[in-house]
Amino acid sequence: MKKKHTIKDIAQAAGVSIGTVDRVLHKRGKVSEKALKAVTDALNNLNYKPNPIARTLKNNTIYSIKVLLPDPEMDPYWKRCMEGINETIEEFSAFDLEIETHCYDPSEPSSFSKTGEQLIQTENLNALLFVPLFEMESNALLKKLGEKQILSATFNSSLSNDLIDQHTGQDLYSSGRVGAKLIHSLIKPDSKIAIVHIDEAFNNAVHMKQKEQGFISFFKDFGSFQIQTLTLNSNEFEVKFPNFVTQFDTMDAFFVTTSKAYEIVKALKKENKKCSIVGYDLLPRNVSCLKTGEIDFLIHQSPKTQASLGLRGLIETLIFGKEIPKKQLLPIDIVNSENVDSYLI
């Protein structure tokens, strides 16, 4: 195989100077018909592709990227996202990048708006990666990003907004169906199933709803099950859950749409009951319940990978001009006690 062709080769083949080739490539006019044809022909014949390495070296700008995500101190789910971000920063540390991570309070839409507002005021901001927990506020932010020509990327939560340049996440409806299938494999016909939403502030409302719909859609095809839904705030959990259990007295299985499955385990222990449980996310407390058999399956949302891929996508777009797909769906990983370690590396 021969070396790739360079601008110089094109110039020679077309019988012009590299300046003219450059003008054709960048469409900055002042080129005669004749020269234009000669150059485009040469370009096609030799199958020219610009050398991204040389281009990047020449451009030589400090790209600025900001990341905005929920505070891991307030909800430990975000810790792994933070890890993913930091690893990616480390990975590209040899490049001229300025990457800053900022957090917002996941229970406060205004916190998101305020911080987001501040970030986009930054001089020469090239891209913003964020978790759009709040729909309205996120859309407002996206509008401003669009106006300022700042690249936008989201991960974890999905939004249907065409202004988003890149999204990394999971199909939550399918994820609900996966949960349903797992529960179904664990229980006998005519069992009683509970879908439980436990969250600090219901800001994951859309999230939880999509999973619930997927879950229910699966059981539509298997009539003989009773499904109840319980929506709870983390704080009111201790009071209301025991009530719920005694009311529907013999629950057989629980599908927990948030990362709080371990709470169910704790509560059931008190009541001295054993049920099938499927939940989300590999938080340490969930993992330990999984290993003791108190949780049957967890669905992994790959928070770390989501964050990494999101950030890496932006970086590669900026530095190498790589074209990143608008939507990148990650697989829905099923985790049990035996493969959990393979996900925790």
Next chain:
Amino acid sequence: MKKKHTIKDIAQAAGVSIGTVDRVLHKRGKVSEKALKAVTDALNNLNYKPNPIARTLKNNTIYSIKVLLPDPEMDPYWKRCMEGINETIEEFSAFDLEIETHCYDPSEPSSFSKTGEQLIQTENLNALLFVPLFEMESNALLKKLGEKQILSATFNSSLSNDLIDQHTGQDLYSSGRVGAKLIHSLIKPDSKIAIVHIDEAFNNAVHMKQKEQGFISFFKDFGSFQIQTLTLNSNEFEVKFPNFVTQFDTMDAFFVTTSKAYEIVKALKKENKKCSIVGYDLLPRNVSCLKTGEIDFLIHQSPKTQASLGLRGLIETLIFGKEIPKKQLLPIDIVNSENVDSYLI
């Protein structure tokens, strides 16, 4: 944030010329004690990191990489690996790389040796990525690669040989345990379980053995199960399997360590039996059995990702001088009818 420091900055800070800095960086002597100290101090103070972009541009060599894997025509499992390789080639098409893929007959150790031998004769070969199905032959190849200073990388099958620069794969023992856990969740106590190895030529012997050991180790903790093992060549399957089933008459579950789970489905249909089945790999035929419920779970070995990551690792080492970990273990993905599509993208 300020721009990264360059050699020029270091030279200035140390009060020498860039030539001297370069000599220090590359340890090619002819530097006085005094200058050496000044430069190393500056290097540390300014936290210098070479610009990989500039370095690559200057080096400007055509790197040559060869890939050697089993022929997808002979075993469709390798099709997805091929896809991964091709996508990665496409992804880096803008760089000066010469990447060639070659296949060997997975049932013929000599085919592997012969092709491998040929490949490493290539003038200026920089790296070889291969699937080490055959232990002895692979070790011989690795020795020669080491002597010729050619980067070596393996994927899919693992070998304990320190000469390998990079390996991408899965922990097969754990993978067997995962299979066991899944089967366990599907059956009643005192069930009869069969471990089945079906393969063209038993060249995956190590592979299958590791999975079997993991599987059995899981059930050691749950005494009341009967486990039988059946090792079959693909060709003799039709004859010997029915025999096996009738002999152990009421088998309840099958764990198939290769990608041929669909064969079991077919055979059981003939016998008009319904059993729990856990197998490997998302071949189209397996996937369709999974969707109809004839296979309960498949374990995904991410052949495409394995191949991609392996090749990408080599490329990034060569072009960007990235440091790639010696061993990269991929998660063991559990697949059912509901999340299978999320893995097939």
Next chain:
DNA sequence: AGAGTTTATGTGTACGATAACATTTTTTTG
């Protein structure tokens, strides 16, 4: 037709690292 404009094309330098080459400084030796 010749000065002035517009339009087209060519040239030079920079990005940062590298390495060959040139120059200076120090050491050795008769």
Next chain:
DNA sequence: CAAAAAAATGTTATCGTACACATAAACTCT
């Protein structure tokens, strides 16, 4: 101590692209 040899240091071209600047060709207008 001067000349030769060795060691240390400095200078410069190069990789491929991008863009400012310089030059050349074509055209306008009195």
